[in-house]
Amino acid sequence: MAVDNRKADATEESLHRIFTVPEAPDSTLGRIEKEISENLNAFLQTHIAATEKPLVDIEKDFSSADIPETPSFVSDHTHFLLDKLVAQSVHTSAPSFIGHMTSALPYFLMPLSKIMIGLNQNLVKIETSKAFTPLERQVLGMLHNLIYHESDDFYQQWMHSANHSLGAFCSGGTIANITALWVARNHALRPDGEFRGVAQEGLFKAMKHYGYDDLAVLVSERGHYSLKKAADVLGIGRDSLIAVKTDDHNRIDLQALEQTLAELKAKNIKPFAIVGVAGTTETGNIxxxxxxxxxxxxxxxxxxxxxxxxxxxxxxxxYRPLLKGIERADSVTIDAHKQLYVPMGAGMVIFKNPALMTAIEHHAEYILRKGSKDLGSHTLEGSRSGMAMLLFASMNIISRPGYEMLINNSIDKAKHFAALIKAHPDFELISEPELCLLTYRYVPADTQRALTLATAEEKESLLNALNDLTKFIQKRQRESGKSFVSRTRLNPVKWDRKITTVFRVVLANPLTTETILEDVLSEQRALAKLSSISLPTIQSLTDTILKREQISLS
Amino acid sequence: MAVDNRKADATEESLHRIFTVPEAPDSTLGRIEKEISENLNAFLQTHIAATEKPLVDIEKDFSSADIPETPSFVSDHTHFLLDKLVAQSVHTSAPSFIGHMTSALPYFLMPLSKIMIGLNQNLVKIETSKAFTPLERQVLGMLHNLIYHESDDFYQQWMHSANHSLGAFCSGGTIANITALWVARNHALRPDGEFRGVAQEGLFKAMKHYGYDDLAVLVSERGHYSLKKAADVLGIGRDSLIAVKTDDHNRIDLQALEQTLAELKAKNIKPFAIVGVAGTTETGNIxxxxxxxxxxxxxxxxxxxxxxxxxxxxxxxxYRPLLKGIERADSVTIDAHKQLYVPMGAGMVIFKNPALMTAIEHHAEYILRKGSKDLGSHTLEGSRSGMAMLLFASMNIISRPGYEMLINNSIDKAKHFAALIKAHPDFELISEPELCLLTYRYVPADTQRALTLATAEEKESLLNALNDLTKFIQKRQRESGKSFVSRTRLNPVKWDRKITTVFRVVLANPLTTETILEDVLSEQRALAKLSSISLPTIQSLTDTILKREQISLS
Structure with a gap:
């Protein structure tokens, strides 16, 4: 692609602006933003939580199960919300909130979201959404295009076709994944001769008709927990979601996958879906x-x-080449409320073949009549808001090159942070960033050396104590309210696949600076010193090992 | 309950205000509202659609599947949205929009919803929602209390209990119904001896373990279509959602239900859930x-x-006595975005027994750890917005007596409209309002008389033509954009259970006046005259029948 530098500069500037201050204060947008900002003062503080208050104390403000018998003034109740709720909420868009996938939002979405709320459209049917229906169909088309790059003719033919759907807009990735596997299950156990299909006759009869002993869905052990939920809901059973082991880089082990498939076949178990992960929740690998x-x-x-x-x-x-092969998927889940930077509640599942969703099509007497363009005939959910509008607006206002900049900055920042961690003697990088996620932990330099010299028993004790220490630091850092990283447990090859507690970092906020990242590490080192159990254990074991080594060398 | 008149008056006044003009223009809320109103001018017009434009024309504005390569200015894009989207959306809060359950919203929700959007909390876990989690748990407790009236001790014990949940907040009634039946299915096919339960082992093994030949869920033929979707998703099969016939008042026929249950038992089919409907979607009966x-x-x-x-x-x-027995339900679905007047996307399922949801409990490594109070361990969805906040605010600002007034006004208005229809010689009331819904159709007075004299063949022709005419009027009225009623198809006992197309009216907007209702009928009469096929057919048949009668009488 030829890059027009002038344009790119303009975008970079406007990108920065939408994440910092609203448009000129005398514009409509600016005035609206000003009012809201005054109300949401706590939201704009640099701390993640204004004051750290234990959950049990917060619960006291939300302890009555009685619906009030007397009305409150809007102003009074707003003050209650600002004091008790906003002040005790999590500032998910703080530049130092780098622990979860809940993203910061561009400011222009605040007034635009008011259109969504104010119009209160219901996307289940055209009669309560009108132009929002073509808009949502277009958004699904744009995402389909992003993944599959079909021809213009393809989109002209299918995007607005009454009896087809390029996907479904839904409340989030979980519903998207369930929808994809629902379609896959219904397609695998489709009508066949006398048998009218699993949708109609149910799973028990379907299994007897097709003569399988069981079903299976395969995914790497890094697959999202929503897939297990999907297996449960869909009647397949959690056991039938088979977790295939991963390689050193948290990617599915293809040999193990092939072997599992062969074993299933031998047992007359039908694997009807394989799920690839493009950005694991814990490590961001593909x-x-x-x-x-x-x-x-x-x-x-x-x-x-x-x-x-x-x-x-x-x-x-x-970075698109990292996802090479995605254009061959039958279905893809994408959350717009993650790296497309729209508010919570914007998931999508996109299907390559516009006819595939007929496997879950349904109708009713008063809406979703056959031949109507009502979106509700192909969604798991019923009534839905006009959230697609905010993604539509974001794609227009930010544009593809704008998103590219956001994505590239995030990944580059993660690479920088990884380098910082690796260069620091007291930290250990556990997973390298492929996207903008990485995991690491605090391990004093001496202990890192001791680990290479430890007996099996000592190593286990050290690793256990390190797990405790990581947990301790993460909790203390969260409580201090200055910055937030999350934690998870992995089984790295380097540590003999032993359960390893790690800090997990997601660097999607464009306002997160390198200084903030350095501060996060400094704070973690300082917090480690406060540990009265794990750190002393680690230090004493480390000393023992290193002294023994010194003696044997002398 | 002792009623304080002064208070009640204040509520009535404030209730009216929140649905008409925002607070004083110099208040913060007023200024915010003013700005938004300026932008959403189309939204505030009295017409339901500013100009009726065919869907195919609207689609032209949403026809490209390309993600823009150049960014748009926020102001330019806002103009696009106002011209092409807002102007072509459906004014669901217009007082003359009486066709669907999409409700008008109190004005105070506009600024408050900004808090929700701006804070962008994720309710799946406490780490991204903090105080929003106790708030949502309280909201679930308040709704539980509304239904089940348990003791204060009960709520103190369970509302904030880490390992329990009084229900789930979700995107809508469909997810709520699916969640309820998911819990019911998993409970019916629970772990038993060696068998580890349907959640773990799947439906096929569960059926073999329990030795049933099939499962069944029973509901009246007026049950919502989401239940069929639930039966499909859950692997039970749509056939296994058994529609029991209804009586003259669209209520489940208990004798038919008992008979069906006996038949299922004889066939070794396990009915694991009975669904009662409290307000059918089409007629509002209980x-x-x-x-x-x-x-x-x-x-x-x-x-x-x-x-x-x-x-x-x-x-x-x-009107609470209409729902007598609801306190004995194991689970109840309530949509707050319907008659609790909050924006789209606020469904709930409430469980009587706080332990019941363990049937669908799930955990993950990085969140939803055992013992955490993360709401996500008991929800079908994953990431979710802080929508519960708006219901919380509404219950505080409107209060229980305020809601009572809204509900009572709606039902009384429906009764008034029913009386209007019955008094009018050219209309026929099909279903009496029990809640604020009713159905009716246009049948010229002469034709009403002719129907009592018609032969079987003539009757069928007349009824078919009347169905066509109802459809014609409903479409024309929608297109004219002044008012909107929906249509559905029923099988009334009065018309020998023949498919009967009817107008369906939902009277939940507090601003709908009696004059508007009279205008709706006038417009329908006028529109009927424009029918060039159905009405002439009806008139000529009517004439034939009435003339024959006249001759036979003379």
């Missing part, structure tokens, strides 16, 4: 999608990709 | 809940009530 597509094809499996986090990377020409 | 509770108990079925629409009636001391 499965080898192209090879997964080959395997799914060879085994006649629906190929779904959970790109709830990583899908937005397709906006970046630079 | 099943005999107390008797349904008896039957569910006798047959060891989970008793779920779909009160998505009617649940809010519990706020009214006057």
């Amino acid at each position: 499965d080898p999608l192209d090879q997964l597509a080959d395997i799914a094809q060879a085994h006649d499996c629906h190929f779904h990709i959970d790109a709830a986090w990583g899908g937005a990377t397709l906006m970046s020409h630079k | 099943d005999p809940l107390d008797q349904l509770a008896d039957i569910a108990q006798a047959h060891d079925c989970h008793f779920h009530i779909d009160a998505a629409w009617g649940g809010a009636t519990l706020m009214s001391h006057k």
